[in-house]
Structure formats: structure tokens, C-alpha cells
Amino acid sequence: MAERVGFEPTNELPRCWFSRPVLSTAQPPLLNEKRIKLILLLRKNNNILIYFSNTSLNKLFMITNKMAKFLIKLILIFYSFSFFAQANASDDKFEIWLKNFKNIARDKGVSENTINDTLQNVKFLPKVIEYDRYQPEFYEDTHTYISKRTNKKKVKKGLSLYSKEKNLINKIENKFLVEKELLLALMGIETNFGNYLGKMDILSSLATLSFDKRRSAFFTNELITLLKLIDNRVIDKNILFGSWAGAFGNFQFMPSTIKNYAIDFNNNSNIELKKIDDSFASAANYIKKIGWKTNSPCFVKVELKESVPKIYLNTSARKLKNKKKVKYLKKFLKNPDNYSSYDNMIGAIITPDKDIIPGSSNLKPAYIVFSNYELILKWNRSLRFALAVCTLKDKFKNEI
Numbered sequence: 001m002a003e004r005v006g007f008e009p010t011n012e013l014p015r016c017w018f019s020r021p022v023l024s025t026a027q028p029p030l031l032n033e034k035r036i037k038l039i040l041l042l043r044k045n046n047n048i049l050i051y052f053s054n055t056s057l058n059k060l061f062m063i064t065n066k067m068a069k070f071l072i073k074l075i076l077i078f079y080s081f082s083f084f085a086q087a088n089a090s091d092d093k094f095e096i097w098l099k100n101f102k103n104i105a106r107d108k109g110v111s112e113n114t115i116n117d118t119l120q121n122v123k124f125l126p127k128v129i130e131y132d133r134y135q136p137e138f139y140e141d142t143h144t145y146i147s148k149r150t151n152k153k154k155v156k157k158g159l160s161l162y163s164k165e166k167n168l169i170n171k172i173e174n175k176f177l178v179e180k181e182l183l184l185a186l187m188g189i190e191t192n193f194g195n196y197l198g199k200m201d202i203l204s205s206l207a208t209l210s211f212d213k214r215r216s217a218f219f220t221n222e223l224i225t226l227l228k229l230i231d232n233r234v235i236d237k238n239i240l241f242g243s244w245a246g247a248f249g250n251f252q253f254m255p256s257t258i259k260n261y262a263i264d265f266n267n268n269s270n271i272e273l274k275k276i277d278d279s280f281a282s283a284a285n286y287i288k289k290i291g292w293k294t295n296s297p298c299f300v301k302v303e304l305k306e307s308v309p310k311i312y313l314n315t316s317a318r319k320l321k322n323k324k325k326v327k328y329l330k331k332f333l334k335n336p337d338n339y340s341s342y343d344n345m346i347g348a349i350i351t352p353d354k355d356i357i358p359g360s361s362n363l364k365p366a367y368i369v370f371s372n373y374e375l376i377l378k379w380n381r382s383l384r385f386a387l388a389v390c391t392l393k394d395k396f397k398n399e400i
């Protein structure tokens, strides 16, 4: 199973207040280079604006939105003239890494032809490192995050794709026993229904992240896996353009997910994850194989009593703690009788805004999440991502 580079804000990384129109998880985290440079610079100088961003910038924005935007534009213009990012690595070091990596690939059984063919144009991409360091650009609260990604426009777009590909999608639903609404929701959140697939050269993205020390072992393994898929002619190397972190296709699969779960549904000896048939079948196969249960809820929104012990409040997508039957958790809920139909389901309480959104209430919003929700977390480790996918799925359910 591939671990995805999620888009979950964490309290370990610097906050920033920039946002962008959000169409898919495949989009790079920040709108443009100037903004990244500004953040790097502000952070380096411990500028007073960082202080504001960490405390009450949202409130400040509400009052003086136009003024603040104007000010930021001025700063951007100023720094675009005066600031140049330092190169993160010299070409020499990357070349040494590449030579060494080729030896590793050979040892792992990748053919000489594929090594020469795929790695001859591989480049170090400084932008990928910047994206990696400044992922959590969203300091949107959960409500905003979900509403943006599951709005009417998105539902309409998904319905239109469904009406166009109805026969195929129904066939895949029946074969793999995974609700079409879930598949549509995953595709909608990942790539806005294939509209944003990413344009990065994935071989270079993976090589850059493998060369970089932060998560080298993980990305080295992903790159080797991808080379083997190319070697075995499962994947065509000429279509390998995708997200900055190496995820690919309509459903943003990492190479190890492709290896373990992707399917050549139209039997043309090639897995094409930018095509509807192969990608839908692969997504259905993946989520089913990791344990998806049809017609079982992902989560239920709840209101917590002030007396709920803190140990029950999960804020990290890494591992959900203190899972209990709902009938046990009910003593921490307001209006517990409303949740009786979930009594025997095992769930965990999550409070995704706690610890992360400045000034947020500790107990709102809160959800009890179930095993299906945890499978979406395996797909992409982000509490908000999984909430958005399941919300969009339920919206489709009402429409199809």
C-alpha cells in the first residue's frame, strides 16, 4: 500500500494564509513561485506577518481584506525583484546520486534498456522540494474545506460524467461491489474528474524526492517500483505526467498502488490510469481489496459534551486511537438517542480543527468515524480528505 503525501494541515509545519481555488489534490500546494519565495523569506526573517498569520490573521483579513491583499501584492512585487531562492542542491550532487541510484535499480533487476531509456532525462526539480516543505497551505477549517470540495458545481460535474459513462461505471460497480458514488467522489476530490491530472514529469519528481533526505527510502522504493512497471510494459513511460509528489492518473495512484492494485480492465495489455475504464476498475479494486464495506457509513457528525475526556479526541490521521462501540461513546454525546442506529458499530471520535485552526473550538466540529472512513485514510492520510470524499459520496447518493 502506498502512503500518500496528504494535504492535512499539521501543527508541526508553519502556517500560512494563502489559499487558491481548489480543484483537486493533484494540484501543487501553492499557487505560484512568488508566493513560495515570500513564505520562505518571511519565515527566514521571522517577520511580523508570520506572527499575524499564526494568531489572528483570519480575523484581520475579515476586517481589512482589501487592504491586506493590496499590502501583500506590494510585498510580492517588491520581493519578486529583490529575492532569489537558493538552489537546494547542486547538479553535481544529484548526478552522483543518479549514478548510485542506477546501480541500485540494476541490483533490483531493472533492465539496462529501461534504466537508460527512463533516466537519461531525469532532472532535479527544486520546486518539488519547495512543495514538499510547504504542503499544508490550507488553514481552512473543516467546514470550509468540505464545502469547497463538495459544492454543487462538483456534484453536477460528477453527474455529467456518470451519465456519459453510465454502462461502464455500473458494470464496474457490480463487478467489484463498490458503490459508484464512492468512485465518483474519489475521482472528484482527487482530480476534479480527470480535469487536473498534474503536469509534472513523475520520474523527475520521484527522483528529486528520492535524492532529498527527508523521505528518501520511501520515494526510492516508489521510483524502483515505477521502473519495474515500465520494464514489464505495464505502464507507458511516455504518459508519466502527474502530481508533484509522483501520484498519477484519475485517482492519483502512487507506483506501489499501481503495482498492487491497478487493473487492465479493457485487456489491451497496458494499464492506462488516465482512461475511465482502467482507472475506475483500478480504484474499485484497490478500495475493495483493502476492505471497503458497501452500504456502511463512513462517519456521523456528533455534538460532544464538555465532559468528554481528551484522550478520545483524535486530531491526527496517522492512527485513530480509543476506538469503541458507539453505545459506549454515547455518554460523551449530546442527544445520545439520535445515534442508536449506530450502537454496535466501532468508531473513533475525531475533532479535526482542534490543535490546528487558530482560535477554533476544541469540541467542534466532531465526528464519529467508522472502518470505511479509515480505509479512505489509507488511500490518503488526511482527516479532511476522507470527510470530503464521504460527504461527496452521500451527495451523489441523493442524486443518482
Ligand SMILES: [Ca+2]
Residues within 6 Å of the ligand: 263, 264, 265, 266, 267, 268, 269, 270, 271, 272, 278
Ligand atoms: Ca488497459
